[in-house]
Amino acid sequence: LCEGAVANSFVTVVEVNSGVASMARHASTQPTDVELQILRVLWDDGPSTARHVHEALQGAKQTTYSTTVKMLSVMLDKGLVRRDEEASPHRYRAAVTRESAGKRLVKELVEKVYDGAAMSLVLQALKGAKASPEELAEARQLLDELEGK
Known part of the structure; x- marks a missing residue:
């Protein structure tokens, strides 16, 4: 500070x-x-x-x-x-939860950097960080849910 x-x-x-x-x-x-x-x-x-x-x-x-x-x-x-x-x-x-602060920051990042394309942020995050097998499985499950499988 x-x-x-x-x-x-x-x-x-x-x-x-x-x-x-x-x-x-x-x-x-x-x-x-x-x-x-x-x-x-x-x-x-x-x-x-x-x-x-x-x-x-x-x-x-x-x-x-x-x-x-x-x-x-x-x-x-x-x-x-x-x-x-x-x-x-x-x-x-x-007075704010970690989740709500995170959501606001991610939303702002998607708008400012990725022109509203959330998937671009997701892809960048997965490429730039070493995702664990558990995190990749969770991402697959989320994609399946979004696709309606």
């Missing part, structure tokens, strides 16, 4: 109202890479304190504790996490 990641997690829009400029933040609902790292901690470990999230991230990202707290606050505003304020210290939990 870096300080710049916080700035990249939302778009700042300047609105001019009666000659006075005011700043409004419009958050993206899609998690950033850093937010996905935080979500992975929450998905894997369950409800966690900001301190636990910070310590879990230290293997992958060197950041300050205050940056982790700021990222959790941004994610709270975006609806990606929920905070239990009755617990002391506060505990954060993922």
Whole structure:
């Protein structure tokens, strides 16, 4: 995590109202890479304190504790996490499932990279990764189901 990641997690829009400029933040609902790292901690470990999230991230990202707290606050505003304020210290939990986040990211990837052709993504994934025999069998079963066999 870096300080710049916080700035990249939302778009700042300047609105001019009666000659006075005011700043409004419009958050993206899609998690950033850093937010996905935080979500992975929450998905894997369950409800966690900001301190636990910070310590879990230290293997992958060197950041300050205050940056982790700021990222959790941004994610709270975006609806990606929920905070239990009755617990002391506060505990954060993922407000989105791994599956729903994955579906949104895959949909965006299919649209942006493959012009809506989902099968192109599937073929690329199977070619680019070493699929296990079990994964290949699962893919065959899915194809059979889609073909109505």
